[in-house]
Amino acid sequence: MKITIDSRYCKGCNVCIDVCPKKVFESSNSRSNAGYLMPEVAHAESCINCALCERLCPDTCINVEKEGA
Amino acid sequence: MHNLSAKYLRQDALPYIFCPGCGDGQVLNATIRAIDDLGIREDIAAVSGIGCSGWIPVYLDIDVIHAIHGRAIPFAEGLKLSQPKKKVIVFTGDGDCVGIGGNHFIHAARRNIDLTVVMVNNYIYGMTGGQKAPTTPLKATTKTSPYGNAERTFDVSQLAISAGATYVARWSTAYPVQLEKAIKKGIEHNGFSFIEVMTQCPIQTGRNILKERDPWKMMQWYKENSTIAKKGQEPEAGKILLGELQAQEVPEFTQLLAEVRREFTVEDNN
Numbered sequence: 001m002k003i004t005i006d007s008r009y010c011k012g013c014n015v016c017i018d019v020c021p022k023k024v025f026e027s028s029n030s031r032s033n034a035g036y037l038m039p040e041v042a043h044a045e046s047c048i049n050c051a052l053c054e055r056l057c058p059d060t061c062i063n064v065e066k067e068g069a
Numbered sequence: 070m071h072n073l074s075a076k077y078l079r080q081d082a083l084p085y086i087f088c089p090g091c092g093d094g095q096v097l098n099a100t101i102r103a104i105d106d107l108g109i110r111e112d113i114a115a116v117s118g119i120g121c122s123g124w125i126p127v128y129l130d131i132d133v134i135h136a137i138h139g140r141a142i143p144f145a146e147g148l149k150l151s152q153p154k155k156k157v158i159v160f161t162g163d164g165d166c167v168g169i170g171g172n173h174f175i176h177a178a179r180r181n182i183d184l185t186v187v188m189v190n191n192y193i194y195g196m197t198g199g200q201k202a203p204t205t206p207l208k209a210t211t212k213t214s215p216y217g218n219a220e221r222t223f224d225v226s227q228l229a230i231s232a233g234a235t236y237v238a239r240w241s242t243a244y245p246v247q248l249e250k251a252i253k254k255g256i257e258h259n260g261f262s263f264i265e266v267m268t269q270c271p272i273q274t275g276r277n278i279l280k281e282r283d284p285w286k287m288m289q290w291y292k293e294n295s296t297i298a299k300k301g302q303e304p305e306a307g308k309i310l311l312g313e314l315q316a317q318e319v320p321e322f323t324q325l326l327a328e329v330r331r332e333f334t335v336e337d338n339n
Contacts, residue, residue: 006070007283008083008084008222009070009083009084009085009089011084011089011090012089013089013090013284014090014284015090015284015288016139016286020286021286021301024088032086036089039295051131052097052116052245054071055095055098055099055102055245055246055249056095056098056242056245057071057095057098058085058087058089058090058091058092058094058095058098058284059084059085059087060070060071060073060074060078060094060101061071062071063070063071063072068173
């Protein structure tokens with residue numbers, strides 16, 4: 001799976017880290033340009049494409065796509 | 070950025086003004102998916118009032134009116150009567166809908182005019198700093214009730230049903246798929262549809278009422294303190310009742326108005 005987090009709009013609320021049933025996201029120390037602590041995609045290989053992170057991201061900055069699609 | 074958001078949002082207005090973890094963004098997300106599923110981008114218009122919830126449709130690249138406080142529903146009624154083919158969706162908050170515009174709300178429900186009202190309920194006036202709203206729970210402390218709220222709470226969905234709304238559903242942001250389906254059903258329903266969304270406000274509700282400022286933990290609180298309505302079963306007492314609470318077919322106002330006008334014109338000619 002190809003998971004992207006848009007650093008322009010992410011506000012670091014960390015809902016994606018908690019909602020993911022496969023623990024794909026982890027908190028990181030990198031900051032976006034707006035100064036928020038961004039989550040990072042740590043285990044993209046265990047993603048099952050349930051798209052809960054897409055639906056529950058309050059800033060709609062997560063996109064999950066099948067690789068090669 | 071998600072593909073659907075890139076398709077439906079005004080890119081020059083982003084990012085959202087909502088606080089980190091706000092439920093309004095999740096409601097907007099569900100609405101975008103519902104509009105995309107129905108494929109009605111050209112036929113839809115949105116109206117909103119004042120408050121954080123008033124900013125929800127502003128980012129949508131469709132026809133939008135950002136109306137005055139509490140009067141989102143009258144603006145939407147006027148729009149619907151002048152453009153009966155448009156599907157009108159109203160975004161409003163708990164203070165906006167039942168606090169300031171309560172009378173407009175119950176009369177729109179009584180008329181059964183074809184609107185879809187999405188009310189975002191966060192228990193408090195969030196934008197102005199956490200004042201007590203008509204939906205604030207009993208004995209909750211807020212900025213304007215520092216010793217506890219002595220007023221009883223409005224159950225807005227029950228109010229809508231009593232006033233005559235023909236489709237009523239209540240979900241929380243912890244149920245995004247069901248919320249999207251309810252919005253879709255509300256847009257398709259011919260009559261007054263009312264969808265109440267229990268959302269987290271990590272800043273004001275989190276600080277004042279729930280004493281928990283993590284958005285995910287607040288969503289879990291809503292999940293634990295709610296129960297889903299099932300036919301033939303008594304709901305658990307003391308919990309927020311979620312689910313589809315009302316669905317019935319009753320003649321719709323714009324059609325009735327056209328009918329009455331037609332009858333009047335025929336009699337006049339005779």
